[in-house]
Amino acid sequence: MKVLVVNCGSSSVKYTLFEMEAEKRIAWGIVECIGLPEAYYNRQSAGAEEKKDSVKVTNHMAAVELIIKDLMDGETGNIKSIDEIAIVGHRIVHGGDKFSKSVLVSEEVKDGLKKCFTIAPLHTPGHYEGILAVEKMLPGIPSVLVFDTAFHQTIPDYAYMYALPYDYYEKDHIRKYGFHGTSHNYVSQRAAAMLGKPTNELKIITAHLGNGSSLAAIEYGKVIDTSMGFTPLQGVMMGSRCGDIDSAIIPYLINANKELADPEALNVLLNKKSGLVGISGLSADMRTIVKAVAAGNKKAKLAFEMLCYSVKKYISTYFGILNGADALVFTAGIGENSPSVREHICRNLSALGIEMDIDKNNEPSGAERFVSTENSKVKIMIIPTNEELMIARESKRVLTNE
Numbered sequence: 001m002k003v004l005v006v007n008c009g010s011s012s013v014k015y016t017l018f019e020m021e022a023e024k025r026i027a028w029g030i031v032e033c034i035g036l037p038e039a040y041y042n043r044q045s046a047g048a049e050e051k052k053d054s055v056k057v058t059n060h061m062a063a064v065e066l067i068i069k070d071l072m073d074g075e076t077g078n079i080k081s082i083d084e085i086a087i088v089g090h091r092i093v094h095g096g097d098k099f100s101k102s103v104l105v106s107e108e109v110k111d112g113l114k115k116c117f118t119i120a121p122l123h124t125p126g127h128y129e130g131i132l133a134v135e136k137m138l139p140g141i142p143s144v145l146v147f148d149t150a151f152h153q154t155i156p157d158y159a160y161m162y163a164l165p166y167d168y169y170e171k172d173h174i175r176k177y178g179f180h181g182t183s184h185n186y187v188s189q190r191a192a193a194m195l196g197k198p199t200n201e202l203k204i205i206t207a208h209l210g211n212g213s214s215l216a217a218i219e220y221g222k223v224i225d226t227s228m229g230f231t232p233l234q235g236v237m238m239g240s241r242c243g244d245i246d247s248a249i250i251p252y253l254i255n256a257n258k259e260l261a262d263p264e265a266l267n268v269l270l271n272k273k274s275g276l277v278g279i280s281g282l283s284a285d286m287r288t289i290v291k292a293v294a295a296g297n298k299k300a301k302l303a304f305e306m307l308c309y310s311v312k313k314y315i316s317t318y319f320g321i322l323n324g325a326d327a328l329v330f331t332a333g334i335g336e337n338s339p340s341v342r343e344h345i346c347r348n349l350s351a352l353g354i355e356m357d358i359d360k361n362n363e364p365s366g367a368e369r370f371v372s373t374e375n376s377k378v379k380i381m382i383i384p385t386n387e388e389l390m391i392a393r394e395s396k397r398v399l400t401n402e
């Protein structure tokens with residue numbers, strides 16, 4: 001069975017075609033800068049060289065058309081007919097309060113997704129465009145929506161509610177939803193496999209640290225809290241997002257800076273100009289920050305330390321609410337690739353039974369691995385995330401009613 005996973009951002013379409021028997025990638029790629037004068041199409045098939053082209057793609061429909069034609073190319077393609085694709089899995093960032101689990105696309109589901117436009121204006125319109133494009137290009141092939149928010153649906157009300165007047169929850173659906181759920185789900189399952197126990201016997205703290213970062217406290221397979229909130233802005237400090245701040249700063253800033261009276265300007269400040277780039281003045285990219293720290297840049301050092309400290313605080317909190325943990329898992333761009341960030345975060349956590357083996361942590365490797373000492377009560381693990389595979393599995397499950 002072949003499953004096509006698509007991830008439609010506001011100006012990009014990413015895809016992976018899987019063969020589900022062996023859970024192997026057959027082809028994958030991305031169309032970027034959709035709508036700009038020059039768009040880019042990078043793609044690869046298993047065992048073949050990566051191909052890169054500059055293309056003219058004005059909308060998601062054209063991007064999906066390009067991808068499907070390429071997948072079916074007589075000489076270099078991967079499928080002969082669209083009927084070889086059993087189902088398409090769409091990654092959807094925000095399911096709001098409408099969707100608590102994966103669903104097959106129908107007219108009703110599309111209407112429900114439209115209602116999420118206001119709650120996640122940056123992502124949902126792109127997802128919606130992508131669904132329409134897939135329907136047009138792959139007529140008759142079912143699609144399933146897999147939500148980043150779904151894995152967090154088990155968070156209890158006392159953890160997902162904000163202490164605002166209750167009306168805002170009822171009227172405006174203001175509550176914690178959480179994000180990166182597919183990634184937290186995948187790495188917690190892999191962690192359980194590596195520990196040789198089922199997830200329902202384990203307490204796991206997962207740290208997805210990328211451009212956007214979030215942590216989850218997972219008790220016996222169920223998320224009981226996560227650091228992102230109503231939007232991905234809440235939680236730890238990120239590449240360009242501020243994470244947790246005193247909310248009273250917002251009205252104060254609006255009063256003090258006329259240009260911030262515009263909600264869009266405020267959103268840009270908090271989501272795009274803060275975090276690593278806001279503090280360092282250099283970059284939102286951790287690789288640049290790490291290099292600048294090594295070169296003695298003081299603001300880069302402050303940004304680095306602030307980010308690590310904010311992650312450490314969440315780990316400590318989650319250790320408390322879980323009443324102990326079996327494993328701490330690092331994943332995503334920074335979590336998988338930055339030994340110095342991991343070391344900084346885990347420093348002086350021995351009171352919680354978290355003890356890192358620095359040599360193992362420094363070993364360059366892209367594999368799933370343990371980086372804790374033999375005596376560490378909490379196993380520290382690095383697990384490359386694989387959201388696409390998780391979406392493909394979920395799509396297959398929905399299709400076959402497993």
Ligand code: ADP
Pocket residue numbers: 209210211212239284285286287288290332333334337338339
């Ligand atoms: P996204 O949230 O966009 O999916 P990723 O998970 O790809 O993000 O993570 C991107 C982040 O990972 C960037 O800050 C990047 O600098 C960081 N990163 C990638 N490789 C390394 C590395 N070797 N050392 C430090 N940071 C890294």
